[in-house]
Amino acid sequence: MKTVYKVKIEKVTPEAEDAKSYIFVPVDFEQGLFDYMPGQFFMLEAEINRPETLTYDPATKQVIGSGKTVRVTEKKAYSIVSSPTEEGYIELLIKHENGVFAPYFLEQAHVGDVYRFQQAQGKFMRKFFEIKGGMMACWSSGSGIPSTMSIMRYKLDKGLDTKVAVLDSNKTLKDVIYHERLKMMTGESEDFVSLFTVTREPEENLPTSDPVRVSYASGRFWLNEPNTLKAFVGDEWQSYFNTICGASTFINGKGRDEGGKLVKLGKGIQDHLLEVGITKNQIDVDQFYLQ
Numbered sequence: 001m002k003t004v005y006k007v008k009i010e011k012v013t014p015e016a017e018d019a020k021s022y023i024f025v026p027v028d029f030e031q032g033l034f035d036y037m038p039g040q041f042f043m044l045e046a047e048i049n050r051p052e053t054l055t056y057d058p059a060t061k062q063v064i065g066s067g068k069t070v071r072v073t074e075k076k077a078y079s080i081v082s083s084p085t086e087e088g089y090i091e092l093l094i095k096h097e098n099g100v101f102a103p104y105f106l107e108q109a110h111v112g113d114v115y116r117f118q119q120a121q122g123k124f125m126r127k128f129f130e131i132k133g134g135m136m137a138c139w140s141s142g143s144g145i146p147s148t149m150s151i152m153r154y155k156l157d158k159g160l161d162t163k164v165a166v167l168d169s170n171k172t173l174k175d176v177i178y179h180e181r182l183k184m185m186t187g188e189s190e191d192f193v194s195l196f197t198v199t200r201e202p203e204e205n206l207p208t209s210d211p212v213r214v215s216y217a218s219g220r221f222w223l224n225e226p227n228t229l230k231a232f233v234g235d236e237w238q239s240y241f242n243t244i245c246g247a248s249t250f251i252n253g254k255g256r257d258e259g260g261k262l263v264k265l266g267k268g269i270q271d272h273l274l275e276v277g278i279t280k281n282q283i284d285v286d287q288f289y290l291q
């Protein structure tokens with residue numbers, strides 16, 4: 001059976017218009033709480049108040065609530081933002097996705113509230129540690145950034161001989177979660193480079209004078225060049241291990257059509273990588289939900 005930890009919110013920080021980070025500290029015991037690896041997640045168990053009836057509306061792509069307010073207990077997975085080297089607290093990032101849990105938690109969870117974590121789990125990034133490190137390209141969209149934050153901090157604190165290339169995609173610059181912290185961390189090691197692409201903001205809005213090794217682009221990855229990985233990390237691109245994290249459309253292009261059926265809507269990062277010859281063994285994916 002998995003160990004369950006009682007944790008208290010110590011700090012809440014807005015990280016984007018629709019996302020907040022939470023610092024949790026253990027309430028009673030913490031033995032084993034910090035025995036996790038970058039890429040793993042906690043199941044967060046929380047009581048929330050929400051409408052009794054929840055119906056998905058395909059027209060607005062939102063879950064609409066109706067009826068009286070009920071108190072329910074939900075369990076949802078959240079990737080760990082902090083690194084196991086940062087003992088004493090756990091940081092999670094929660095983004096509003098128009099669903100049945102996150103909007104209510106974001107509104108109702110406050111400093112001092114107590115929730116529960118199930119012992120850390122998940123295999124994301126494990127393959128990278130099994131091959132004993134090297135070079136890693138971390139592809140993320142929206143809320144898919146937590147494990148990248150964790151591995152960067154872990155590399156710095158442990159002094160690992162690991163290169164990390166961050167490739168993060170968002171609609172606009174305002175949507176980039178942990179933008180300032182990512183820029184600062186990138187500046188902390190010559191082994192880090194970061195590329196932020198924005199799909200709904202023109203080139204002229206993008207910063208030009210950011211710290212060394214941080215760059216910006218407008219448009220989807222792989223739209224403006226035949227091989228985004230090569231264009232960004234250079235000749236060693238074939239040696240990179242690739243982690244891809246976010247919604248299904250970003251990973252493999254699969255999503256729901258207007259009728260709600262699961263279909264292939266286009267190409268995802270995984271398709272592009274396989275097409276240019278990156279092997280399946282060099283790819284690891286963490287799908288948060290179907291889009």
Ligand SMILES: Cc1cc2nc3c(=O)[nH]c(=O)nc-3n(C[C@H](O)[C@H](O)[C@H](O)COP(=O)(O)OP(=O)(O)OC[C@H]3O[C@@H](n4cnc5c(N)ncnc54)[C@H](O)[C@@H]3O)c2cc1C
Nearest residue numbers: 056076077078079093094095097098099100101102143288
């Ligand atoms: C391993 C793992 C790690 C994760 N890490 C994070 C993290 O670090 N941060 C984070 O914010 N999230 C993370 N998630 C996602 C998280 O667990 C939740 O799924 C997320 O918070 C949304 O939950 P929700 O209940 O509010 O939305 P849900 O109700 O689960 O809805 C999710 C999406 O599906 C849509 N949807 C719902 N029902 C339908 C339907 N019938 N037809 C079509 N679309 C529908 C919703 O509108 C919404 O866009 C992770 C998930 C996994 C599996």
